[in-house]
Amino acid sequence: MKAQEFNDGRRAHTTKLAVTAMSAMAAETVTFPIDLIKTRLQLHGESLVSSRRTSAVRVVSEILRNDGVLGLYKGLSPAIIRHMFYTPIRIVNYEFLRNFLVPADHTLSLSSKAIIGGISGVIAQVVASPADLVKVRMQADSRMVSQGLQPRYCGPFDAFNKIIRTEGVRGLWKGVLPNIQRAFLVNMGELACYDHAKRFVIDNNIANDNIYAHTLSSIMSGLSATTLSCPADVIKTRMMNQAADKQGNCKYSNSYDCLVKTVKVEGLKALWKGFFPTWARLGPWQFVFWVSYEKFRQIAGLSSF
Numbered sequence: 519m520k521a522q523e524f525n526d527g528r529r530a531h532t533t534k535l536a537v538t539a540m541s542a543m544a545a546e547t548v549t550f551p552i553d554l555i556k557t558r559l560q561l562h563g564e565s566l567v568s569s570r571r572t573s574a575v576r577v578v579s580e581i582l583r584n585d586g587v588l589g590l591y592k593g594l595s596p597a598i599i600r601h602m603f604y605t606p607i608r609i610v611n612y613e614f615l616r617n618f619l620v621p622a623d624h625t626l627s628l629s630s631k632a633i634i635g636g637i638s639g640v641i642a643q644v645v646a647s648p649a650d651l652v653k654v655r656m657q658a659d660s661r662m663v664s665q666g667l668q669p670r671y672c673g674p675f676d677a678f679n680k681i682i683r684t685e686g687v688r689g690l691w692k693g694v695l696p697n698i699q700r701a702f703l704v705n706m707g708e709l710a711c712y713d714h715a716k717r718f719v720i721d722n723n724i725a726n727d728n729i730y731a732h733t734l735s736s737i738m739s740g741l742s743a744t745t746l747s748c749p750a751d752v753i754k755t756r757m758m759n760q761a762a763d764k765q766g767n768c769k770y771s772n773s774y775d776c777l778v779k780t781v782k783v784e785g786l787k788a789l790w791k792g793f794f795p796t797w798a799r800l801g802p803w804q805f806v807f808w809v810s811y812e813k814f815r816q817i818a819g820l821s822s823f
Contacts, residue, residue: 534613534820539601539605546601555581558577561658593657600649603649605642607641608701612635647691648691651691651693692757693758707745727822733809736809740803757770808823
């Protein structure tokens with residue numbers, strides 16, 4: 519009997535990982551152009567070449583003019599690879615820890631859920647950080663092309679090889695500290711808020727456990743996650759985008775140095791650069807992810823998240 523229970527539990531765990539990865543890849547593909555715009559806005563202002571004010575509309579026009587429609591999906595491959603690891607690890611770990619602490623119901627406090635969400639996000643981000651680095655570098659490459667410069671990489675595998683060759687294996691984890699800081703904040707806001715908001719909506723009879731409840735919960739979690747994580751996301755993006763020059767020097771020595779220089783040169787508001795594209799992406803991303811994830815779980819015979 520114990521062996522059967524173990525096998526059933528293992529199959530359920532594997533099924534959760536699979537449906538989470540499928541839902542994450544669908545959400546990433548749908549919302550990737552918004553992520554590209556957000557990254558380009560966050561990198562804007564780093565150099566004198568890009569000192570002119572810009573906007574999301576101008577960024578889109580520039581991408582379409584230089585790279586066509588496919589330019590909006592520059593860096594999608596490493597983004598998909600990242601979410602094959604990042605999202606399943608954080609979602610399944612969160613659910614496991616939540617159910618381990620309170621197996622029978624969902625009476626955990628919001629603060630407890632926030633801590634669990636943050637820890638789950640940190641673990642997942644450490645694993646997925648190399649793919650995130652390559653994604654950011656490839657997104658930034660399209661910006662270099664628009665400035666008349668040669669792109670650094672011709673594809674994700676070329677990017678992995680060149681980074682390892684020039685910066686060492688440790689170079690794949692460049693920016694990992696601001697990365698995990700962002701992951702902690704994002705998942706603290708996203709997972710905890712979605713879980714708590716969903717329970718609130720259902721328990722107060724605002725909606726049943728359906729697409730309406732999932733939509734309301736994803737909107738609230740997207741806003742809280744964006745507000746908390748945007749400054750760390752800007753620092754993470756700039757840290758990961760920088761590459762050492764021929765002398766081995768980098769523009770930023772660490773995330774704190776990047777924070778100080780960004781605020782000093784561009785002001786405090788620069789830490790929320792790309793806020794609305796980030797929110798515009800997190801909202802649809804979470805809607806696509808959570809609705810498809812809950813549906814896939816239902817089809818697979820699993821309980822609701």
